Amino acid sequence: MQKQIISLACTLVFVLLTGCNAQQPIEHPAQAPRSTADSSVAAPAPTGPQNFDYYLLNLSWSPEFCHSHPSDIQCSQHSTFVLHGLWPENNDGSYPESCSRAPGPSDPSQYSDIYPDASLLQHEWKTHGTCSGLTPDAFFHLARRAVHSVAVPQTFASLDKQISLPPAKILGLFTEANPAIPATSLAMTCGSNYLTAVEVCLDKSLRAVACSGIRSCRANTVRIPPPR
Template sequence: MKNLSSAVCVLIFFALGCNSSQVPNHSSNIRQQSSRQQARTTQAGATSQPFDYYLLNLSWSPEFCHSHPTAAECAQHRAFTLHGLWPQNNTGPYIENCTDAPGPQDPSAYSDIYPDPGLLRHEWKTHGTCSGLSADAFFNLARQAVQSVTIPAELSTLDHPTSMPPAQILDLFAKTNPSFPPESLALSCGNNYLTAIEVCMSKTLQPIACGAIRTCRANTVRIPPPR
C-alpha cells in the first residue's frame, strides 16, 4: 500500500508536483519576461519614430504679420522666422502627434527661435514628438538648422514691396548658400504672396534633395518688406 502511495505521488509530482508551492512557475516567468520585452519594445517605439528627413520651414514674417499683427514675432520686424523643423517621409504624408512626451522645462530658452511659446508647444506636440529626440535636443537641433541658412541680403534688408518669380527667389537662396543642392530648396506661397522658404535636411542637418512636397506654382509672388 505504501509503494502504491509513493507511485501515485510520483505520478502527481510530474503532473502537478507533490508540493506545488515549491515548483517553479515557468509559465508565469515566461509571461513576465514577455511583458517586460513588450514594454521595452513599446518604449523604444515611443522614442524612435521612422522618418526620412527634416523639412525646415522659415516663414516670411511680413506676410504672416499682415494677418497676425499682435503676434510676438511681429514686434521684432523679422524677415524670416522659424515655423518648424518637421520630420518627413519621402513618400506619403508627414508623421505627427507621435507621443505624449513633455515639452521643454524652460520654453524661454528658445525665445530666439520661437518668440511665441504657444507656437513652440504646438510644434513640439505635432512634430517634435516624432523626432525621437528629447524636447531640448529637438529645439537645439532646430536652432542649429535655422543658423545654418543664410538669408539673401535682397530679402533680409528689403525696405519696399517687390515681386519676383519663385525661381528667382530660390536662385537667391542657392547663390547665398552654395553648399545647398538646388533640389533641397522649395518655396511656399499663398494668394500670390511669399509665405515661406523651405529646406530639406538629413537627420544630421545636411541639405538634401526634397521628397514629394508641395511648391509654389505662381508665376510671380509679391513680397512685402519687414516693418
C-alpha cells in the same frame, strides 16, 4: 519452488509500487510553450527618429505673416525669414503629428531667440516635436541649429520695398547664399501670389537632402513685401 514463486511475486509488487510513486520530471520554465495570451501581445512601437524620413525646415516670411497678424510679438522685431517649424516628414508625402502627450521644455524662455511667441513653441512641440524621438530641449536645440545653418540671401535681408520674383529665382538666391544646399533640397510656399515661406529638406543630422513628397509654389511670380 514455491518459495521462489513467492519471492518473484514480491519483487514484482515492489517494482510496480516504486514506479507509481516515482517523481515526474519538471519542465523548466524556459522550455514551456508561450501561452496564447503572451504571443498576442504586440511589441512596443519603436520611437525615435527612425519613424520618419527627414526634417522639413519651414522658414516663414515674417512680413507676409505680420500683414494679417500685426500685433504678433514677432512683428515688432521687423524680421525677414523666421522659424515656423522643424517638421518630421516622410518620403511618400505623409507626416506624423501629435505623437505623445509629453510636456514641452521646462524653460521655454531659453528658446525665445527662435520662438518669441511661447504659444507657438508649445504648438510646435505638441504637433511636431513629440514625433522627433528627442527630448524637448534636444529638439529645440536642433531647431536652433537648423535655422542658423541657413543664410538669408542679402536680397531679402536688405529689402526696403515690395518686389516680385519667380519662385525659381527666390530659391536660386538661397542656393547662391548656401552652396551646401542644392536646389533639390529647397521648396517654397505661397498664398494669393505672395511669398509665405521657404522650406529646406534636411536629414536627421541636418545635412541637406533631396525633398520628396512635398509641393512647391507654382505661381509664375510672387510678391514679397518688405519688413514693416
